[in-house]
Amino acid sequence: MGNSDSDLLKESFEATHFQLSGHGKRNAGVLKEAFDQVEDTMPSDHYGQGEVIEAFQLKMAKLLGKEAAVFFPSGTMAQQIGLRIWCDEKKLKKVAYHPLSHLEIHEEDGLKELHHIHSVLLAEKNRVIEFEDIIALKEEVACILLELPQREIGGQLPTYETLLNISNWCREKGVKLHLDGARLFEVLPHYKKSAAEVTALFDSVYISLYKGIGGIAGAILAGSRDFAEQSKVWKRRHGGDLISLYPYLVSADYYLGKRFDKMEKYFQDARELAKQFNACEEVSTLPLVPVSNMFHVHFKQPKEQIASLLAEVQKESGIGFTSYLQEATKESCYFEISIGDLYHVIPKEKIDSAFLLLNQRTRL
Amino acid sequence: MGNSDSDLLKESFEATHFQLSGHGKRNAGVLKEAFDQVEDTMPSDHYGQGEVIEAFQLKMAKLLGKEAAVFFPSGTMAQQIGLRIWCDEKKLKKVAYHPLSHLEIHEEDGLKELHHIHSVLLAEKNRVIEFEDIIALKEEVACILLELPQREIGGQLPTYETLLNISNWCREKGVKLHLDGARLFEVLPHYKKSAAEVTALFDSVYISLYKGIGGIAGAILAGSRDFAEQSKVWKRRHGGDLISLYPYLVSADYYLGKRFDKMEKYFQDARELAKQFNACEEVSTLPLVPVSNMFHVHFKQPKEQIASLLAEVQKESGIGFTSYLQEATKESCYFEISIGDLYHVIPKEKIDSAFLLLNQRTRL
Numbered sequence: 001m002g003n004s005d006s007d008l009l010k011e012s013f014e015a016t017h018f019q020l021s022g023h024g025k026r027n028a029g030v031l032k033e034a035f036d037q038v039e040d041t042m043p044s045d046h047y048g049q050g051e052v053i054e055a056f057q058l059k060m061a062k063l064l065g066k067e068a069a070v071f072f073p074s075g076t077m078a079q080q081i082g083l084r085i086w087c088d089e090k091k092l093k094k095v096a097y098h099p100l101s102h103l104e105i106h107e108e109d110g111l112k113e114l115h116h117i118h119s120v121l122l123a124e125k126n127r128v129i130e131f132e133d134i135i136a137l138k139e140e141v142a143c144i145l146l147e148l149p150q151r152e153i154g155g156q157l158p159t160y161e162t163l164l165n166i167s168n169w170c171r172e173k174g175v176k177l178h179l180d181g182a183r184l185f186e187v188l189p190h191y192k193k194s195a196a197e198v199t200a201l202f203d204s205v206y207i208s209l210y211k212g213i214g215g216i217a218g219a220i221l222a223g224s225r226d227f228a229e230q231s232k233v234w235k236r237r238h239g240g241d242l243i244s245l246y247p248y249l250v251s252a253d254y255y256l257g258k259r260f261d262k263m264e265k266y267f268q269d270a271r272e273l274a275k276q277f278n279a280c281e282e283v284s285t286l287p288l289v290p291v292s293n294m295f296h297v298h299f300k301q302p303k304e305q306i307a308s309l310l311a312e313v314q315k316e317s318g319i320g321f322t323s324y325l326q327e328a329t330k331e332s333c334y335f336e337i338s339i340g341d342l343y344h345v346i347p348k349e350k351i352d353s354a355f356l357l358l359n360q361r362t363r364l
Numbered sequence: 365m366g367n368s369d370s371d372l373l374k375e376s377f378e379a380t381h382f383q384l385s386g387h388g389k390r391n392a393g394v395l396k397e398a399f400d401q402v403e404d405t406m407p408s409d410h411y412g413q414g415e416v417i418e419a420f421q422l423k424m425a426k427l428l429g430k431e432a433a434v435f436f437p438s439g440t441m442a443q444q445i446g447l448r449i450w451c452d453e454k455k456l457k458k459v460a461y462h463p464l465s466h467l468e469i470h471e472e473d474g475l476k477e478l479h480h481i482h483s484v485l486l487a488e489k490n491r492v493i494e495f496e497d498i499i500a501l502k503e504e505v506a507c508i509l510l511e512l513p514q515r516e517i518g519g520q521l522p523t524y525e526t527l528l529n530i531s532n533w534c535r536e537k538g539v540k541l542h543l544d545g546a547r548l549f550e551v552l553p554h555y556k557k558s559a560a561e562v563t564a565l566f567d568s569v570y571i572s573l574y575k576g577i578g579g580i581a582g583a584i585l586a587g588s589r590d591f592a593e594q595s596k597v598w599k600r601r602h603g604g605d606l607i608s609l610y611p612y613l614v615s616a617d618y619y620l621g622k623r624f625d626k627m628e629k630y631f632q633d634a635r636e637l638a639k640q641f642n643a644c645e646e647v648s649t650l651p652l653v654p655v656s657n658m659f660h661v662h663f664k665q666p667k668e669q670i671a672s673l674l675a676e677v678q679k680e681s682g683i684g685f686t687s688y689l690q691e692a693t694k695e696s697c698y699f700e701i702s703i704g705d706l707y708h709v710i711p712k713e714k715i716d717s718a719f720l721l722l723n724q725r726t727r728l
Binding site for chain 2: 025026027028029030031032035038039040041042043044046072073074075076077078080107108109110113114115210216217233234236237238239240241242243244245246247248250
């Protein structure tokens, strides 16, 4: 793809007045809005202690139905540590997860380089892990990690029955089950379950505080009290036990309060928007019917062709579809949609005319 | 020490109107003051990229006279990574440092548990590393770490000539020299050198952004361009490559601007204040003449005795000396002073009468 095509796409996106995805620009205003509610005299946390961190951790533990929750600067740190604890407990440095797990493709192999934990890859890349994949596991592992939804394939989900089967199997076999719930709250409307009902199937759970919730950064790792205490020791080893984490804590708490009840709305909006994409002859979404606030939009033409075409559509319609495209094959490409606060403020007729334009241009 | 004594000490400290140490309470106001200067539209950094992080890193690289500087959430993370890079380069997982190095006593053995790097301890606990200790090193190491000033023994320093000798020795022997400069800016007035002059003796350097500078949290790791690039890969592995670090970056930059030129003042204030302590018959400072903004205050009585006595002095004088005491031996104890913005706003006569009281009570 020529620089010019991707640059044009990015520039055209940045010039749009409305965007389909997200909560809006990640800028200083996001932090400042959260802190407008906070007195100057609110004491900082101090190396994991203090009201501001302990109260938030307690709230998250209750919400997630676990004995204890620990705040981490990042999910990368939280999940490596979770898996390390389970591996140490079993004295077996092997875990199993999806080939497109965040740990496998986005963390510079931290799990292997820092913790010397080997990964067994479950299922093919283009589908979620099924119960059959678990049964077929030939190697003994300390822990299985499930990511709900599976982000890299558009945010797909196994059925709830599959989760139950996997959970029961793990308990029978003495294998720990860890939930990569970066977007856990976002899938609850589809499962029609509470967070605690889902996490009850897992021994440990990570959730992100800046995806659907839209905080500044940060993550929660939850589990038993003993698991949480061990994770704090590893947090210090990783260099994540900062003297002050309150900028993230306050923001996470503020936006959780603002957005937790909107997950159903984001989910319905995603389904509505996916229909619009699928109504375009040469465009389709993955999954076809979203099961969370996210999905991927696929095109059957090469990336450079779609980039210049989408740049035009964005320029003419004033609606921002995407700032980037990812190659699927040499002949096809896609981008990701995550519904947040921005979608429902767009006038319906503006969306309709943007899609009319998209359908026309992609058919040519 | 009974809970009651340490509680009394803490409570009496918190009730004081003036305090000798620090810049003031670490509370939400610290963040909010820094962000009052910032437009809502300032874009966030994004996984280590973007104007707000790149500009700050460039500024710090220049200030430290190194090719490149990388922001880290914590010094724990920054230093482990620095040492790991040097160990990998030499294919030797061994480093040497002071027995009271932060890495040895405050990081839950992250260096050993995560990086499998062994430590060789230089010098006795109660003194700084001298050139003789380096010459006497019997084991080959990839890197030597020097902490300036040596915090756990009151912030003592080797002479500048010793630094030169160690640096030359390391270059001759092909051993990397890393600077734990958590409080580097704070020792420059004593050495009468610029930061770049001191760091020129080292291959890599870490500085803290919340000690003398008084930011919210965060650290800088600086060195060659190649070293910096490698450190970013390890930062991701550690889970420190957050989507947004701007709360720390903006605060560090703001308070650096506010306090960098005050280091000379803090240093002179520390020397003045140490004199007052040493004028009390049963009290002494370590070092006797401070070489930075910090020193330890030692008492030749047991911790519980001094705690209740200091609580009274604080209550009567309204001057906060300390909120805690550390046992030195069963029969002696100490606390730490780090001069910041709070000291010079205290009326001189209030300090004098507090010391009169301290001298009277400790003699009894």
